[in-house]
Amino acid sequence: MWFIFTLMFEQIDKFVDQCLLLTAEERELFHSLLRFRKVRKRSYLLQEGEICDFEAYIVKGCVRTYYLSDDGTETILSFAIEDWWVSDLYSFTEQKPSDMFIETIEDSELLIIDRKGKAELYEKLPQFETLFRLLVQRSLFALQRRFHSLVSQTAEQRYLAFVDKYPQIVQRVPQNQIARYLGVSPEFLSKVRSAIIKRR
C-alpha cells in the first residue's frame, strides 16, 4: 500500500523541494494535510456563490478558472495543468462567496488542502508561508504582463505569444476557450488564425 502513496506524492514533493528543505517528519506532516481526489472532465471544483475551501495541486489533468457575466460570456482567468495550483484565493482567504467558476477540462487528479489544513501548515511549518508567498507573487507577475499585453497588443500578437509560451495548453484546450483567455471572441480568433496561415 505505501508505495501508492509514495508515487502519489512524488510530484508534489519535487515541487516543494525546489523551494524548501524538509525533514522526513516534516514531509509526512505535510502529506497528512493533503487529500487525494480524482475528478472527471467537465466537473466543477467551485461555482459562483460558493465559499472556496481548497487549494488544489494538479497531479494530472487540466483546469480552468473563469468569470461568467450576466449576458453569458465567460472571461477565462487562468488555465492550470500538471504541477500548478488552482483555487479562488480571494474566496479562500477572505471566506467570502466566490464570483468565479473552477472547472476541469480533462479528467484530473488533485491533491487538496483545505483552510484548516493550510492554517495548520503555516503554523507548524512556517517555511511554507515563503513558498506560497512566492507562488502568489508569480501569479501577480504573470497577470501584470497579461494585463499589459491586453491593452497594448492586437489579438494576433497575443495569440502568437500564447502559442509560443504555452504550446502544451494549445494542444489540450478547445480553441474557443483560448479565445476567451486572450480576451477576444471565438469567431475572431478563428479569423486571426486563418489570416496567419494564409499569409505564409
Added chain:
Amino acid sequence: MWFIFTLMFEQIDKFVDQCLLLTAEERELFHSLLRFRKVRKRSYLLQEGEICDFEAYIVKGCVRTYYLSDDGTETILSFAIEDWWVSDLYSFTEQKPSDMFIETIEDSELLIIDRKGKAELYEKLPQFETLFRLLVQRSLFALQRRFHSLVSQTAEQRYLAFVDKYPQIVQRVPQNQIARYLGVSPEFLSKVRSAIIKRR
C-alpha cells in the same frame, strides 16, 4: 529630535498594527530598516532597465507605475497614494532588470526598505512575511477584478466604477493618465465624460 521620528513613523506603525502585534523593540528594529526620502513631483523612483532595490511606503504623495511601449504609449499598471506600498516586485525579488517605470505624480514622502533590509526583516521578524503575503494577495485580487472589467465592460462602465471607487485619485491625477489606467485613449475618455454629462 526623537519626536520627528515618532511623527514620521506614526502612519506606518498604524498600518502595521492592523495586521501585527509588535513589542517596542521589534518596532524599533523595523524602523531601523526604513529610510525616509522626499522626492519632487515628476521624478522617477525606477526606470526601465534598472533593477528595483526598494519597496516604498507612501507617507505622503502620489505615484504611478507604468509600462512604455515601443510606439510611446503608456500602460498604467497602478496609482498609489498615502498608506500604500509601491515597487516593481518582480524586479525586486528576481533581481532582474525592470520593464516598467515608477514616477511621482506629486511631491512625495516615502519610507524605503531595500533588499537587504527586507531579508533582515523576514529573518528577524517573520511575522512580516504574513503581512507582505497578504499585501501581494490583495494586489492580485485587485488586478484580477480589473482584468475582468477590462474585457467584459465598456469604457464608460469602467470609468464610472473608477470614479466611484477612487474619488480621491480622480482629483489628484491628470485625466489622460486615468484614461490609460482604464485602458482607453485620453481622447475617448474625454468623449465618454461629455456623454455622461450631457445625458443628465
Added chain:
DNA sequence: CGCGACGTTGATTTGCCTCAACGATTGTGG
C-alpha cells in the same frame, strides 16, 4: 509673455463583436 501640458471636439478608420448559417467531429443513449 510664450511654451508646454492638458483637455476637448470632429472626421475618419479599424479592430473586433454579433448574429447567422454551415460542416466536421465527438459522444451518448436507445
Added chain:
DNA sequence: CCACAATCGTTGAGGCAAATCAACGTCGCG
C-alpha cells in the same frame, strides 16, 4: 452499432466601440 445531439471550428455580412489624427482652446508656469 447506429442515430441524433452537442460541441467545436469556420466563414460572411453588418455594426459598433474605440483608436487615430488633427486642430483648437485653456491654463499654469518658467
